[in-house]
Amino acid sequence: xxxxxxxxxxxxxxxxxxxxxxxxxxxxxxxxxxxxxxxxxxxxxxxxxxxxxxxxxxxxxxxxxxxxxxxxxxxxxxxxxxxxxxxxxxxxxxxxxxxxxxxxxxxxxxxxxxxxxxxxxxxxxxxxxxxxxxxxxxxxxxxxxxxxxxxxxxxxxxxxxxxxxxxxxxxxxxxxxxxxxxxxxxxxxxxxxxxxxxxxxxxxxxxxxxxxxxxxxxxxxxxxxxxxxxxxxxxxxxxxxxxxxxxxxxxxxxxxxxxxxxxxxxxxxxxxxxxxxxxxxxxxxxxxxxxxxxxxxxxxxxxxxxxxxxxxxxxxxxxxxxxxxxxxxxxxxxxxxxxxxxxxxxxxxxxxxxxxxxxxxxxxxxxxxxxxxxxxxxxxxxxxxxxxxxxxxxxxxxxxxxxxxxxxxxxxxxxxxxxxxxxxxxxxxxxxxxxxxxxxxxxxxxxxxxxxxxxxxxxxxxxxxxxxxxxxxxxxxxxxxxxxxxxxxxxxxxxxxxxxxxxxxxxxxxxxxxxxxxxxxxxxxxxxxxxxxxxxxxxxxxxxxxxxxxxxxxxxxxxxxxxxxxxxxxxxxxxxxxxxxxxxxxxxxxxxxxxxxxxxxxxxxxxxxxxxxxxxxxxxxxxxxxxxxxxxxxxxxxxxxxxxxxxxxxxxxxxxxxxxxxxxxxxxxxxxxxxxxxxxxxxxxxxxxxxxxxxxxxxxxxxxxxxxxxxxxxxxxxxxxxxxxxxxx
Numbered sequence: 155x156x157x158x159x160x161x162x163x164x165x166x167x168x169x170x171x172x173x174x175x176x177x178x179x180x181x182x183x184x185x186x187x188x189x190x191x192x193x194x195x196x197x198x199x200x201x202x203x204x205x206x207x208x209x210x211x212x213x214x215x216x217x218x219x220x221x222x223x224x225x226x227x228x229x230x231x232x233x234x235x236x237x238x239x240x241x242x243x244x245x246x247x248x249x250x251x252x253x254x255x256x257x258x259x260x261x262x263x264x265x266x267x268x269x270x271x272x273x274x275x276x277x278x279x280x281x282x283x284x285x286x287x288x289x290x291x292x293x294x295x296x297x298x299x300x301x302x303x304x305x306x307x308x309x310x311x312x313x314x315x316x317x318x319x320x321x322x323x324x325x326x327x328x329x330x331x332x333x334x335x336x337x338x339x340x341x342x343x344x345x346x347x348x349x350x351x352x353x354x355x356x357x358x359x360x361x362x363x364x365x366x367x368x369x370x371x372x373x374x375x376x377x378x379x380x381x382x383x384x385x386x387x388x389x390x391x392x393x394x395x396x397x398x399x400x401x402x403x404x405x406x407x408x409x410x411x412x413x414x415x416x417x418x419x420x421x422x423x424x425x426x427x428x429x430x431x432x433x434x435x436x437x438x439x440x441x442x443x444x445x446x447x448x449x450x451x452x453x454x455x456x457x458x459x460x461x462x463x464x465x466x467x468x469x470x471x472x473x474x475x476x477x478x479x480x481x482x483x484x485x486x487x488x489x490x491x492x493x494x495x496x497x498x499x500x501x502x503x504x505x506x507x508x509x510x511x512x513x514x515x516x517x518x519x520x521x522x523x524x525x526x527x528x529x530x531x532x533x534x535x536x537x538x539x540x541x542x543x544x545x546x547x548x549x550x551x552x553x554x555x556x557x558x559x560x561x562x563x564x565x566x567x568x569x570x571x572x573x574x575x576x577x578x579x580x581x582x583x584x585x586x587x588x589x590x591x592x593x594x595x596x597x598x599x600x601x602x603x604x605x606x607x608x609x610x611x612x613x614x615x616x617x618x619x620x621x622x623x624x625x626x627x628x629x630x631x632x633x634x635x636x637x638x639x640x641x642x643x644x645x646x647x648x649x650x651x652x653x654x655x656x657x658x659x660x661x662x663x664x665x666x667x668x669x670x671x672x673x674x675x676x677x678x679x680x681x682x683x684x685x686x687x688x689x690x691x692x693x694x695x696x697x698x699x700x701x702x703x704x705x706x707x708x709x710x711x712x713x714x715x716x717x718x719x720x721x722x723x724x725x726x727x728x729x730x731x732x733x734x735x736x737x738x739x740x741x742x743x744x745x746x747x748x749x750x751x752x753x754x755x756x757x758x759x760x761x762x763x764x765x766x767x768x769x770x771x772x773x774x775x776x777x778x779x780x781x782x783x784x785x786x787x788x789x790x791x792x793x794x795x796x797x798x799x800x801x802x803x804x805x806x807x808x809x810x811x812x813x814x815x816x817x818x819x820x821x822x823x824x825x826x827x828x829x830x831x832x833x834x835x836x837x838x839x840x841x842x843x844x845x846x847x848x849x850x851x852x853x854x855x856x857x858x859x860x861x862x863x864x865x866x867x868x869x870x871x872x873x874x875x876x877x878x879x880x881x882x883x
Contacts, residue, residue: 156195156350160252160259161292163191163337165311166268167226167329168276169210184210185276186231187329188240191337192251193262198344200337205330206243207234211280238282245285260353261291264311264336270354271362278363289356294340301348307455307462311336316452318342319415393419393441395450396468400425401459402433405588409437412458416450417442426476428821431591438473479824479834505587509560511567512588513553514580519678522671525553528574532566533558541674542592543693548677554589619673621665622694626651627685628659635663638684642676643668650703664699807832807855808883809865814849815874823853826873830864831856852883 167187189205209231235243252259263269269291277284298314299306305317311332315322320338322331343350397409406423422440427433441447447467454465513525522539538556541549557563563583570581623635632649648666651659667673673693680691811823820837832855842848855861861882869880 156344157258158260159195159257160201161193161195161262161340161350162248162259163193163262163294163333163340164268164291165189165264165329165333165336166272168272182212182275182279183272184208184212185237185240185272186210186226186234188244189330189333190244191333193337193340193344195344198341200334200341203330203334203337204247205333206240207231208237208240209234211236237276237280241277241282241284248287259287261287262294262336262340262350263291264314264332265293265295266291266354270356270360274356274360275362278361289358290353292350292353294336294343297343297348297350297352298339301343301346304457306457308452310452311339313452314339316415316449317456390444390447390451390467392467392469393444393447394468394470394473395439395441395447395465396472397437397439398435398464398466399461400433400435400437400463401461402435404433404437404458405584408458409439412456412463413439413450413453416446416453418446424473424477426480427591428480428819436476438468438476475828479821479828505585505590507560507586508583509557509563510584510586510589511555511557511563511581512584513555514551514582515577516549516551516553516579517575517577518549518551520549520551520553520574521674524574525555528569528572528579529555529566532562534562540589540593548680548693554584554592556586556589618696619667619670620694620696620699621667621673621676622692622698623663623665623689624661624692625687625689626659626661626663627687628661630659630663630684634684635665638679638682638689639665639667639676642672650699652702662702664694664702666699806883807857807861809853809855809861810850810881810883811853811878812850812881813876813878814847814851815876816847816849818847818849818851818873822873823851826868826871826878827853827864830867831860832864 166185166189168183168185185208187205187207189203191203192201193199194201207226207230234240248259251257261269269288273288274284276282295309295311295314298308302317305314308314308317312322312335315335315338318339320335320342322335340350401408404425406425409423409425410418419440419442424438425433426436426438439450441450451465451467453463455462457463520541522541525539525541526534535556535558540554540556542552542554544550555566557566567581567583571578572581573579626635630651632651635649636644645666645668650664652662652664654660665676667676677691677693681688683689815822818839820834823837824834832853836852836854838852839847840850840852855864865880865882868878870877872878
């Protein structure tokens, strides 16, 4: 409850601080405009407003920026009163209108600059005594953040007005414009029953001139000409903004709601997805006008579905570059048109079909029959239930259900928050495009596409329904595993035990079943026992099974041998070059180190370490890396130790990248090298002995010069939360 009869909005305008000349006292902001607007708390309305101009004593010229921001000029201020006269006029008005009639009032401001910093600083310098009522005020910005927690990131008066749909007063300028806007915000807070009860009190002995928060370099120091934008922000040159940090589940409707009040162009929302059709948390939005784009940027750090979102001005070229990198990444992973939905249905190919419901919060043991019972009475399409799975092939607690018609989907969402077992389930309406994106995503998980040439070349017949079994007794045989999966139909010869280097079982195997239903039934046996040991079950892919069982070893070994053979001439030339450049250091020594062609190195070979010691001895850090070429596709790293700190000129456009996040994708590489010319289709990831990425890859640039430029600009830069190292290869 507001404890005052009237609230008085104040938003002072001041001159920019002047730099002191030699031997002179440093300049300070002077008050030049003193507006106020009176709000009647009982009627929640504005009853009176006035502005008086203050003639500056120290700042003879306002400057172009100050004029543009305040809308004032020297001629207007020349007819103004002194600060002493303005304060006296305002005090007389307060006494006549409020104090004499025993009416309580309190000032309201946007932040604490107007009363705590600028008025007190100017008054102290000019020896103007301030009455007690200037020592208490309500910070509207703080009250706004408390009342509207989803907009806690706002930090200006225009931003608060934009969130509430309040237009800046077009008929007034300068401080009165901001003051009127501030008063309108206060009225809206009163209408929304905000308390407005927390007042800020300034101590009598307070001196802003010595407050460490406000002195230059302090936490709250800001130049007045930059702190207050009174004629409106500078319009962006285009109408595109970029959003970052969006929820991965965000849809176009969420974006439209987030930017309510800003006119978005037709088909102006592009939610960025990676090559696996997963949302990246970013979006590009095109608005009708630059003014709408400006208003959109004021929404930065507002909440979208419990996540704050950053909004900033972008360009068409940035949007196009992002689209190009997505398309390139899609081509690399073999998806082709990954940015276009590929899922179709016998009943309809319309991606906007709304007869689909998504369920979230399902028990992990939920079956198709459980979902049918949950939607009993509603017509579900044949094979219209899709249980979502994680990377390990287990239920993720989500499902899509496609109904015969959209009306049934609307009926389905009425069962939101009803229970399956002991858990309530969320049900909400989605479109077929959402289902298509999920299916395309799952396709990538089950196909094992990794952005490597060898993976794409593997093919086979049969199903794609594989299970990895871990924790087997070492004495278990194929017939024991078939008996264990009695509920599921294991295909003939569908059990493959994994053996170690001594040809002994290592406690793992891969099992192939006939269908998705059989796979779901088989996975329900997770952590059941075979003999005296419980076993763990994970969904896996044909590629992973083949890699683990060594079925690609011969091809990989042949490729590594061919690469090693091709490498010999360049190795010999590099050795001669190293000797010619550093004769005092002797010839390069050490084994060639192509790496053994066993299962642990069948993809790219073991790392080859070759040291070429020159006249300068062993350099440190990045010294001389890349003085010798690397076997393309083999993974050997040859380090020539030369002059410390010197990065040798690459002899080709090939570079090696080390220290990547294990989940890095070709799209991440393309984004990391944005602005450089390279061949995205030639990106190759190195794999460890377990068939998983080991944090290294190779990238081919269009020329040695471009590779050198990329190394100098990107070496030891961060990708995600890890810095990566780049070497010539």
